[in-house]
Amino acid sequence: MRISESNKLEKIIIVGDRVLIKPKTSREQTNSGLYLPPGVQEKEKVQEGYVMKVGPGYPMPTDYGFDDEPLGEEQEAVRYLPLQSREGDLAIYLQRDAIEINYMGEKYFIVPQSAVLMLVREEDL
Numbered sequence: 001m002r003i004s005e006s007n008k009l010e011k012i013i014i015v016g017d018r019v020l021i022k023p024k025t026s027r028e029q030t031n032s033g034l035y036l037p038p039g040v041q042e043k044e045k046v047q048e049g050y051v052m053k054v055g056p057g058y059p060m061p062t063d064y065g066f067d068d069e070p071l072g073e074e075q076e077a078v079r080y081l082p083l084q085s086r087e088g089d090l091a092i093y094l095q096r097d098a099i100e101i102n103y104m105g106e107k108y109f110i111v112p113q114s115a116v117l118m119l120v121r122e123e124d125l
Contacts, residue, residue, distance in 0.1 A: 008104050014055040017113040019085045021093065022106070023049040044095060046117065049109065051089040056080040083113050090120040 014020050024047075057080035085091060097115035101108050 009052055012053055012103070014053045014110070016055050017058050017083060018055045019051055019083065019091065019111050019113060019116060020053040021049040021091055021098070021109045021111055022052050023047060023109060024090075046092060047095045047098070047109075048090060048092050051085050051087055051091050051119075052108065054083055054085050054087060057082040085113065085116060085119060086121065088122070090122075091116050092118040092120075 009020075012020065060079045060081055062079070091111070093109075093111045094115040094117065098109040098111045101110060
């Protein structure tokens with residue numbers, strides 16, 4: 001399978017309780033008309049961006065009943081408590097907890113669910 005603009009995120013697997021966010025394009029001008037130098041917006045404590053991929057969630061402990069299972073049987077698959085974030089949501093998140101990555105020439109952030117402060121969900125997306 002050849003990677004293109006439309007399918008470049010299909011190969012990415014987000015682990016655990018993390019969310020892949022594409023930052024919203026920042027304004028270079030303030031409301032009063034001042035132009036901001038590059039990097040000023042990125043230093044803000046709170047940022048916003050669009051959720052591109054979501055991890056499976058928080059792993060849930062399995063009930064290990066040693067009396068019921070003979071030794072050597074296969075363990076059941078790990079179960080996860082899903083995250084609130086969904087692909088397409090606008091996320092407001094804490095910048096200090098975000099990890100910046102550059103994937104195929106675009107900037108993304110990997111953010112733990114605990115750093116997401118608010119989600120804006122458009123149901124018709």
